[in-house]
Amino acid sequence: MIVITLTKVPKSLRGDLTKWYQEIQTGVYVGNTSARVRDALWDRILENIGRGEATMVYNAQNELGYQFRTTRKDRQVVDFDGIPLMMHLKEATGGVKHGFSDAAKFHRANVMTRRSVKRSQSSSKKLMMVSLDLETTGLDPVKDTILSIGAVKWGQDDKIVQFYQLIQVPQKIPEKITELTGITVEMLNKQGISLADGLQGLQKFVADAPIVGYNLRFDEGFLLAAFRKIGQSGLSNRLIDLMPLVKKSNKFLDNYRLETVLADYEIENSHPHHALSDAQATFDLASKLKEKGLF
DSSP states (O other): OEEEEEESOOHHHHHHHTTTSEEEETTEEEEOOOHHHHHHHHHHHHHHOTTOEEEEEEEOSSSSSEEEEEOOTTEEEEEETTEEEEEEOSSOTTOOOOOOSHHHHHHHHHHHHHHHHHHHHHHHHHTOOEEEEEEESSSOTTTOOEEEEEEEEEOTTSOEEEEEEEBOOSSOOOHHHHHHHOOOHHHHHHHOBOHHHHHHHHHHHHTTOOEEESSHHHHHHHHHHHHHHTTOOOOOSOEEEHHHHHHHHOTTOSOOOHHHHHHHTTOOOSSTTOHHHHHHHHHHHHHHHHHTTOO
16 A cells, blocks of 8 residues: 655646556545656656655565555655654755745746746747658558658648648558558548649648657558658658657657557547548657657
């Protein structure tokens, strides 16, 4: 059994804990996880606690049968002959926080405003990217080929601009792929264009902007193979794969499939396995990751 109490911490941290523990009262969480997960969550608490406080109590092999940790500055955990005790400190550690005068608050407000403007300007620049997704006839870039290309970016008028194109293929589409993507041979014959025209359209749409994707290595492999087929060099744009960033920032997801990640970030994808819909969802995910300063 593990009990955690939190006070004055960011809502995002409380949200992280609810994935593993039950909040039985405001700021009081109870659960039963492995020591590895427990320690990882405590590290997460220390990283994201802000100016709040946290205390954890958990099972241990000692006289009392439990151990505890705390971030409180007016308490200190001490060991007394193998028995953990919480010692009250006459003076809180960490020193006194200054800056409570009106002048100090006004100065701090100005500083925060300037920082906010800089972050906003920086964020706007960073959002100049193109999200990309492909649907293919299979998983092998050598044997299989691209069925559709979807891409999303910001336009010059600060509106979302989309690129979507079906690609004609010489071979039969596997039934499983048609069931998954909804793409049929009839659709490709009526609406599809050649692979060369599709790639040239993508190049024009992307220009020199960075390209982001989820599990981008998959798409990169198919793009390289596709450009070789038409006798051209591949895209030279900077490529940013969001999957490693998500794995690094959220170590406690059940899995890292795109649908799981989108659900965790509360992003709706109305048509999974549709290149344009997946590209739009990936664009939204990239925007949220950038807001968090993850790249």
